[in-house]
Amino acid sequence: MRILLVEDTLRLAALVSQGLQANGFTVDSFATLEDASAALRTVVYQVVVLDLGLPDGDGFDLLKTLRQEKQSIPVLILTARDGVEDRVRGLNGGADDYLVKPFAMEELVARIRALLRRPGASLGTVLTCGRMALDTVSREVSVAGQALAVPRRETEALELLLRRAGRVVPKRALEEGLYSFDDDISSNTVEVLLSRLRKRLLPTSPGVAIHTLRGVGYMLVEEEA
Structure with missing residues (x-):
C-alpha cells in the first residue's frame, strides 16, 4: 500500500x-x-x-x-x-x-x-491462498497456522501478490507499490526480492507458487495438493 x-x-x-x-x-x-x-x-x-x-x-x-x-x-x-x-x-x-x-x-x-477496509478500497484484514495467510493488521505471515518470520519488504510484496492471486501483477505495479521515490532501485530489484521470498516460503510447503511471466510480471497461484 x-x-x-x-x-x-x-x-x-x-x-x-x-x-x-x-x-x-x-x-x-x-x-x-x-x-x-x-x-x-x-x-x-x-x-x-x-x-x-x-x-x-x-x-x-x-x-x-x-x-x-x-x-x-x-x-x-x-x-x-x-x-x-x-x-x-x-x-x-x-x-x-x-x-x-x-x-x-x-x-x-x-x-x-x-x-x-471500506467497500471498494484496498485493504482486507486477512488474505489467504493455499495454506498461507497474511494478517494485514499485525503483518504476520503464517502457513497452516504456524507463524513465519518474513522481512517487511517481502511481506509487502507478498501482500500485493495475494491481493491479485491468480492474476498477473505487472512488474511496474510491484515497483510502484513497494518503493518510494527516495528508494534506489535497479532493473532487477524486484526479481531479487521475489527470489528471496520464494526461497523463504519453499521449505514451509505453503501450497502456493510465484510464477514469473517474462516481460510481463508475476503471478501467485495456488498449487494442487
Whole structure:
C-alpha cells in the first residue's frame, strides 16, 4: 500500500514516514502542494495524508482539486487546526477522515487501515491462498497456522501478490507499490526480492507458487495438493 504524505514540518514528516513504513506501508513525503500534485499525476496511491497549512497554499485546495476531478482516493487530513469549522469544512469538502495534531502513531495507522477496509478500497484484514495467510493488521505471515518470520519488504510484496492471486501483477505495479521515490532501485530489484521470498516460503510447503511471466510480471497461484 503506497501512501502520499503531504507535510511541511520535516521532522514530523520523517517520524510519520518511519511509523507508516514500520507498519507495512510505502510512503512518499512532500512538503508542498506543487510536489504532491506532481506525484499524484505520476503514481497511484491508496491514501493521501494531508496537512493543511503548506508553504504554497492550503491543503483544502488539493482536496478540492481531487474531488473536482472525481478522484475517489481516500484523504485523511492531519492538521493542528482543531476548530469545529475546520473539521466540518474538511469533511464536507470530501475528506474521509480528520485527525488533529498531536496524535498517536497507532491511531493514525488504525485510521488509515479503516479507510482501506471500506467497500471498494484496498485493504482486507486477512488474505489467504493455499495454506498461507497474511494478517494485514499485525503483518504476520503464517502457513497452516504456524507463524513465519518474513522481512517487511517481502511481506509487502507478498501482500500485493495475494491481493491479485491468480492474476498477473505487472512488474511496474510491484515497483510502484513497494518503493518510494527516495528508494534506489535497479532493473532487477524486484526479481531479487521475489527470489528471496520464494526461497523463504519453499521449505514451509505453503501450497502456493510465484510464477514469473517474462516481460510481463508475476503471478501467485495456488498449487494442487
